[in-house]
Amino acid sequence: MSTFVLVRKIKQKPVLEKVLIEDYAAEGKSLARVDGKVIFVEGAVPGDIVDIQLQKNKADWAEGFAKHFHSYSEIRVKPFCSHFGVCGGCQWQMLPYAQQLKYKHKQVVDNLTRIAKVALPEILPILGATPTEGYRNKVEYTFATERFIPFEEFKAMKAAGTEAIPSPGAGGFHARGFFEKVVEIDTCYLQEEPTNLIRKAVVNFAIENEMPFYNIKQHQGWLRNMFVRNTKDGQWMVNLILGYEDAEKRAALLSLLLKQFPQITTLLYTINTKRNDSMQDLEPQVFFGNGYITEMLEDFAFKISPKSFFQTNSNQAEKLYQITRDFAELTGKEVLYDLYCGTGSIGIFCSKKAKKIVGVEFVAEAIEDAKENALMNQLTDAAFFAGDVIDVCDDAFFETHGKPDVIITDPPRAGMHEKLVRKLLAMEAPIIVYVSCNPATQARDLALLDEKYMVTKIQPVDMFPHTLHIENVVQLKKRATFKLNKESNDAV
Numbered sequence: 443m444s445t446f447v448l449v450r451k452i453k454q455k456p457v458l459e460k461v462l463i464e465d466y467a468a469e470g471k472s473l474a475r476v477d478g479k480v481i482f483v484e485g486a487v488p489g490d491i492v493d494i495q496l497q498k499n500k501a502d503w504a505e506g507f508a509k510h511f512h513s514y515s516e517i518r519v520k521p522f523c524s525h526f527g528v529c530g531g532c533q534w535q536m537l538p539y540a541q542q543l544k545y546k547h548k549q550v551v552d553n554l555t556r557i558a559k560v561a562l563p564e565i566l567p568i569l570g571a572t573p574t575e576g577y578r579n580k581v582e583y584t585f586a587t588e589r590f591i592p593f594e595e596f597k598a599m600k601a602a603g604t605e606a607i608p609s610p611g612a613g614g615f616h617a618r619g620f621f622e623k624v625v626e627i628d629t630c631y632l633q634e635e636p637t638n639l640i641r642k643a644v645v646n647f648a649i650e651n652e653m654p655f656y657n658i659k660q661h662q663g664w665l666r667n668m669f670v671r672n673t674k675d676g677q678w679m680v681n682l683i684l685g686y687e688d689a690e691k692r693a694a695l696l697s698l699l700l701k702q703f704p705q706i707t708t709l710l711y712t713i714n715t716k717r718n719d720s721m722q723d724l725e726p727q728v729f730f731g732n733g734y735i736t737e738m739l740e741d742f743a744f745k746i747s748p749k750s751f752f753q754t755n756s757n758q759a760e761k762l763y764q765i766t767r768d769f770a771e772l773t774g775k776e777v778l779y780d781l782y783c784g785t786g787s788i789g790i791f792c793s794k795k796a797k798k799i800v801g802v803e804f805v806a807e808a809i810e811d812a813k814e815n816a817l818m819n820q821l822t823d824a825a826f827f828a829g830d831v832i833d834v835c836d837d838a839f840f841e842t843h844g845k846p847d848v849i850i851t852d853p854p855r856a857g858m859h860e861k862l863v864r865k866l867l868a869m870e871a872p873i874i875v876y877v878s879c880n881p882a883t884q885a886r887d888l889a890l891l892d893e894k895y896m897v898t899k900i901q902p903v904d905m906f907p908h909t910l911h912i913e914n915v916v917q918l919k920k921r922a923t924f925k926l927n928k929e930s931n932d933a934v
Contacts (some may be wrong), residue, residue, distance in 0.1 A: 445572075450604075452531055454766075457496070458493065458513055461481070461494050462490075462491050463487060463489060463490045465488050466488060468549050468553070470910040471484055472490075473875075474486075478499065479505045481503070482505045484505075485507050486511075486516065487515050489511070494507070494509055506796070512775075519535075521536050522535060522592040525628070526705050528590070529616075529625040530616070531615065532909060534908050534909065535908050538865075539570065539908075542907065546568055546912040547567070547568040548600065552639060553881040553882045553885045558897075559889060560888055560892045561896065563897065564900075565900045569765070569901065569906050571904045575728060576632070576634035577906075578633045579633070579673065579737070579754055579756050581670050582669050583615070583635045583641050584615060584616055584624065585615055585645070585648070585665040586612055586624040586656060586658065586931040587609075587654075588622055588624065590626075591618035595802055608647050610652075611648060612626040614626060615630075633672065636703055637672075637695050641670075643702055644665070646667060647694075648665050651691070653765055661717055662687060663683070664666070664684055665911065667681050667683035668669075669683070673735050673737045673756065674706065674756050678705045678706045678707055679707065679709075679731075680699060680708075681712060682712070684711060684712070686713065694710060700730055707731050708731025708733055709728075709729045710726040710727060711726070712726045721748070725835055726748040726749070733747065734747045736748055739756065739791060740760065740791070742790055742791055742819055743819060744815050744818075745785075745814050747811060751785060751805075752787065753787070755905045758904070763788055765915050766792070767791060767792045767878055768777055769899055769901070769915060770796075770850065770873060770918040771848070777843070777844040778796040778797075778847070778850065779849045779871070780799060780852075781801075781802065781804045781849060781852070781853075782802075782831075783809075783812060784803055784805075785815055786811070786816060786876070789811075790816060790824065792850070793823075794901075795817070798814045799823065799824040799825070800824075800843050800846070801824070801827070802828075802831050804829065804830055809828040810829075825843060832859075833862050845869065848870065849875070852877040852878075853878070856880075858887050859885050863891060867893060871920070872919065874891070875915065875916070875918075876888070877914075878913065879913050888918075895920055896919055897918055898918065902915075
């Protein structure tokens with residue numbers, strides 16, 4: 443008896459040849475047009491001529507990646523990092539920084555005009571960052587048993603007929619698209635030294651002393667992660683994350699770090715026996731120092747503990763907060779509400795020009811840090827509350843703490859929930875300052891706020907050079923207030 447097997451024929455996705463990349467689109471993708479169809483392309487910049495391997499092909503648009511380069515754009519520069527394109531970070535190193543700023547500014551303009559569709563003032567020139575390397579105050583490294591082999595290395599091994607030498611472990615960043623593999627980093631330029639030296643010392647010591655690296659697939663191993671944080675004045679915090687307790691090995695490794703790196707002002711370790719890397723439900727243990735570092739923005743002090751959220755670019759955060767404070771137009775008489783306040787940094791930064799600061803944040807641990815920061819800065823008219831803004835800010839709350847004259851909101855990338863937008867509309871504060879790390883979701887929220895508010899100022903700020911990310915600060919004024927003030931000014 444014959445048996446017939448049905449074989450599904452997989453349709454090969456087409457390759458578009460010798461296509462000119464015309465412009466930048468958004469989210470790191472560039473734009474090309476073929477026979478009138480818009481193509482979003484990954485891995486190319488305007489001016490490149492490439493073959494595009496399509497991944498999605500719709501009726502009026504398509505997506506793909508640059509498979510082959512026929513010629514490179516004149517605006518390209520040589521990436522400064524040897525791991526460019528492998529670890530997935532710093533995606534725009536092939537662009538001069540001035541060109542990066544141009545495209546980031548365009549991203550803000552495009553999002554606010556195409557999504558928000560509200561009346562806009564002139565968008566101020568984007569504020570670039572200095573420095574553009576070594577700017578991060580926090581880096582997380584991952585340790586793993588599986589080292590990612592870059593394509594060029596793999597191709598060379600294949601040509602030579604050799605196999606990869608098994609590695610006892612690697613330390614660096616997750617390879618793009620691989621949760622279990624780690625790119626072994628030589629030099630990362632995100633944070634100043636001795637960050638790379640600290641990571642290499644941990645890796646070398648672990649290998650020499652046969653300390654097992656973590657395998658996330660098998661959920662086995664000792665050495666898992668490491669957080670390195672620093673401040674502008676040279677304080678350093680290191681938090682080593684271990685898969686289980688081994689007091690002897692742990693003490694040996696931590697003692698080595700203190701001996702080799704006297705810059706470390708506080709050294710911690712955290713035991714994580716879970717299958718995920720989340721830190722919020724774990725308790726770091728202090729091995730050396732006081733368990734925290736202190737950052738200064740202007741003359742305000744901020745305590746940064748191992749689990750604290752703090753803007754990862756301190757120099758640029760100071761500029762971002764200055765813009766936010768200016769947009770708030772404080773005179774010393776206002777009740778200022780700081781929503782998504784985190785550890786209270788924006789509200790505290792504005793405190794000298796406000797009558798009272800009220801901060802609300804969902805994460806209870808962040809609120810405890812905010813209260814400590816308020817005490818550290820000797821603030822008497824500041825109150826911080828844990829909970830959902832929608833639930834916290836009711837009539838009874840306003841009676842106790844006062845209705846807001848100014849609201850600052852700094853939500854996560856997802857933006858504000860529609861219920862919160864409705865709550866802001868009900869609060870009717872004369873001024874709202876919206877700080878966003880995602881202009882697309884900000885634009886969506888601005889469209890809803892347009893019911894009562896007019897956008898009056900816009901200032902993009904680059905916090906993360908060589909990446910696709912952009913911050914944007916928007917001032918909104920309640921329409922009636924804005925019209926009244928305008929008429930008064932005209933009368934004068």
